[in-house]
Amino acid sequence: xxVPDPNFRPNPDRAIYVQGTIDQGTVDRLTPEIIKLTxxxxxxxxxxxxxxxxxxxxxxxxxxxxxxTNQDNDPACWLITVVTSRAASAAADLLSSGNYAIAYxxxxxxxxxxxxxxxxxxxxxxxxxxxxxxxxxxxxxAMALTRKSExxxxxxxxxxxxxxxxxxxxxxxxxxxxxxxxVAMLRENISNKAKPVIDQAYKRYLRYNDLITHFLKVATRDxxxxxxxxxxxxxxxxxxxxxxxxxxxxxNKKNKDWxxxxxxxxxxxxxxxxxxxxxxxxxxxxxxxxxxxxxxxxLTEEQKAELAVVPAEEKEAKTLEKVRPHFQPLxxxxxxxxxxxxxxxNELSGADAFWLGLIDEVIGMPHLPLTRYLAEYQADPELPQxxxxxxxxxxxxxxxxxxxxxxxxxxxx
Amino acid sequence: MITQPSGMKLMQTPAEKALSxxxxxxxxxxxxxxxxxxxxxxxxxxxxxxxxxxxxLPLVKQK
Numbered sequence: 001x002x003v004p005d006p007n008f009r010p011n012p013d014r015a016i017y018v019q020g021t022i023d024q025g026t027v028d029r030l031t032p033e034i035i036k037l038t039x040x041x042x043x044x045x046x047x048x049x050x051x052x053x054x055x056x057x058x059x060x061x062x063x064x065x066x067x068x069t070n071q072d073n074d075p076a077c078w079l080i081t082v083v084t085s086r087a088a089s090a091a092a093d094l095l096s097s098g099n100y101a102i103a104y105x106x107x108x109x110x111x112x113x114x115x116x117x118x119x120x121x122x123x124x125x126x127x128x129x130x131x132x133x134x135x136x137x138x139x140x141x142a143m144a145l146t147r148k149s150e151x152x153x154x155x156x157x158x159x160x161x162x163x164x165x166x167x168x169x170x171x172x173x174x175x176x177x178x179x180x181x182x183v184a185m186l187r188e189n190i191s192n193k194a195k196p197v198i199d200q201a202y203k204r205y206l207r208y209n210d211l212i213t214h215f216l217k218v219a220t221r222d223x224x225x226x227x228x229x230x231x232x233x234x235x236x237x238x239x240x241x242x243x244x245x246x247x248x249x250x251x252n253k254k255n256k257d258w259x260x261x262x263x264x265x266x267x268x269x270x271x272x273x274x275x276x277x278x279x280x281x282x283x284x285x286x287x288x289x290x291x292x293x294x295x296x297x298x299l300t301e302e303q304k305a306e307l308a309v310v311p312a313e314e315k316e317a318k319t320l321e322k323v324r325p326h327f328q329p330l331x332x333x334x335x336x337x338x339x340x341x342x343x344x345x346n347e348l349s350g351a352d353a354f355w356l357g358l359i360d361e362v363i364g365m366p367h368l369p370l371t372r373y374l375a376e377y378q379a380d381p382e383l384p385q386x387x388x389x390x391x392x393x394x395x396x397x398x399x400x401x402x403x404x405x406x407x408x409x410x411x412x413x
Numbered sequence: 414m415i416t417q418p419s420g421m422k423l424m425q426t427p428a429e430k431a432l433s434x435x436x437x438x439x440x441x442x443x444x445x446x447x448x449x450x451x452x453x454x455x456x457x458x459x460x461x462x463x464x465x466x467x468x469x470l471p472l473v474k475q476k
Contacts, residue, residue, distance in 0.1 A: 001457075002454070002458075005428070005431060007426075007427060007428035007431065008428070044428070075426050078426050078427075078428045099426075099428065100428070158447040159447050159448055159451055160448060161445075161446075161447065161448065162445070162446035162447060162448030162449055163448050293433075293436070296440060296445075297440065297445040297447065298445065366455065366458045367455045367458065368455075369447075369448070369451035369455070370451075371432065373435075373450075373451065373454045373455075374432055374435030374436055374438075374439060374450075375428065375431035375432050375434075375435045376435075377435065377438075377439075377450075377454055
């Protein structure tokens, strides 16, 4: 049975409304409301959103106020964000910033990259500077979106993982990887409008892999790089660039017109940033946390037994070593997806956003694998034949055990 | 599940604790197949009959 938990249910009595274009006026209007809600009460706050977006700095101010601690250094208030009609651009980022993000049916979400109002009198130097600055901002927002939504994406993956074997059988391809199965199943669940972004993300993910292969070839031959774990930042960047140059030359071997001067150098810069984003993501603390939390779901009994005898101080590293191969492709794909969402205009329905891990729930679609079910599910204590009407367990833990009916007093001893 | 700003008390909120306990409970019942948990939960959800809402609006069609 589902027992409603206020942490996953919108509450208009403790709510703010972000409506219209987000700007300094929105900050001015909402600041006193947020302060009243957060001072002296650390309960969940609902943020209802119907906005085309606006100034990213203003949206960040609102979010930071909502996530602020207090004088007792308590954790931030739990945020439930709800899009009632439209959440575009900065408002979509705000929606995904919620600890639990909900969309009303028929609402639309739009994710895209940052832009700057037109600047007059653009020179070559200014154009180059603007392009660089926008690129860095998009990378920053992509990584922020990854952080905000990583858990949702893991829930989607773990929620479908049990069906991968079925998918391999249905497609007659037993060699499909977990990521192949996951991406194919996501594509089945999303609308045609959302498919280009997932295809773009997959293309980006494959490019990561090609780049890594060429980088590793150069890196493993480089004694200084191998001996001193990188040999310093600039040196390891140099190794990275050499790997990319080799990769670009190899992949354009058949194209006689291809040169670094005519477009190749721009590609090299893009690839350099791509490789940087890959390495910073797979070595991040977030990735380690994910491996730690979901490790039990992917480790075999044999691996668990091996880890049980590992000394405590080595356990984390050993667990990471075993779990990493399962989650690294998935994590890289999600980073690629968050970057792909910053390119072009990505208008999504609530259901699309749910499957892409950007929100947690769509109202009116209770059959989706909603995260809150994990928190709200409780075995029904009133049913004497508990397991029949409750979830069918593989192994019934003691907390779910249903006590046997009392023996009557005159029963034989 | 959002990373808290530095300096904040490192503790799980009640919602995070509830989710964390839910993940472990689902694992205890279904093992690594979380899809089976969701299937079992959603199988018992009744979907209410959708009723169209007829609003009495002053409808206008004009050039």
